[in-house]
Amino acid sequence: MKFSIVITTYNRLSLLRRAIASSLAQTVPCEVIVIDDCSSDDTEAYVRSLGDRVLYHRNATNQGHSAAVNLGVQKASGDWIKPLDDDDYLAPDCLEGMLAAIAQRPEAVICSCQAAQVNEQEVELSRTRRVGTRDSFYVPQEDIHYGMLLEWLPFGTPAQVAFRRDAFLQSGGWDSSLDTNCDDIDSWIRIAQYGDAIFLNRCLAYRTVWPQAYNRRFPVQKRFETNLLMKQKIYQAVSDKHRQQVPPFAAIHNYLRLHWSLVALKQRQLGPAIALMGPAIASWPAWQLLLQARAGGAKAAAKSAQTIQQIPLLPSSPGPAAALGSGNGE
Known part of the structure; x- marks a missing residue:
């Protein structure tokens, strides 16, 4: 090799x-x-x-x-x-x-x-x-x-x-x-x-x-749009084995809105942050996904080990x- x-x-x-x-x-x-x-x-x-x-x-x-x-x-x-x-x-x-x-x-x-x-x-x-x-x-x-x-x-x-x-x-x-x-x-x-x-x-x-x-050349809105496109491609590629466990794509879309609005706020871009957040602020499934992603580390590792063969x-x-x-x- x-x-x-x-x-x-x-x-x-x-x-x-x-x-x-x-x-x-x-x-x-x-x-x-x-x-x-x-x-x-x-x-x-x-x-x-x-x-x-x-x-x-x-x-x-x-x-x-x-x-x-x-x-x-x-x-x-x-x-x-x-x-x-x-x-x-x-x-x-x-x-x-x-x-x-x-x-x-x-x-x-x-x-x-x-x-x-x-x-x-x-x-x-x-x-x-x-x-x-x-x-x-x-x-x-x-x-x-x-x-x-x-x-x-x-x-x-x-x-x-x-x-x-x-x-x-x-x-x-x-x-x-x-x-x-x-x-x-x-x-x-x-x-x-x-x-x-x-x-x-x-x-x-x-x-x-x-x-x-x-x-770093790309504005937050562009990065959000590309991230959304990647999630769509991954979503379509998920195997039938896991299809029943996959969250609705609307929840994933709103999760990404929340994530990138926080990125915009961190960069002190108030206008883009408000525009990105929009209706996602009222989506509890999106907040759950955000909190799960932010937890990361040991919690994410343990959760993944329950579902994905390692x-x-x-x-x-x-x-x-x-x-x-x-x-x-x-």
């Missing part, structure tokens, strides 16, 4: 250096690909200076983030793809940990780990929450979308996720109409139709939180991947 790391970049050489360095420092052999979306800085000169350690492609014109990811996957020779934005980076044993888990569940098509949120000085601000009650487990395909719908199984950002190349291609790749606004989540929804999902409660990646992040993966040995079953979440 071979991994390819696909790094997409555009005019952020100072950050790209770190992403490439973390990829070349992996404890298992892998292919490293950089897709340069027509940068005007010194990106090309730097990456070419690395020689054959990195496969480099420069777009003749700026195609956008989603198209860059699609091109990188097409050029990759690995069975599994680890996407990486240029402002994020990996722990040295990221691929080793994922490979050890994937080897135990060949039916898996997607794998997610915890990530540390860091600032521009690489100071850790927080970590993505643990998923489920085990340190490493897989979820059968028929349970995935139900867990995604109720936010019990958040795959997270590209820094956290790896996927099987054939499933990605079969799913149609990333949708450029969603460029940097849930194009990743949209892809996870479709990839998860083709097999099982692995979750590792272990921090193997680092995601930079900074004002210039692409997804089948443990055994710890591996020797080497760093043995920490899969260590119980420390690291």
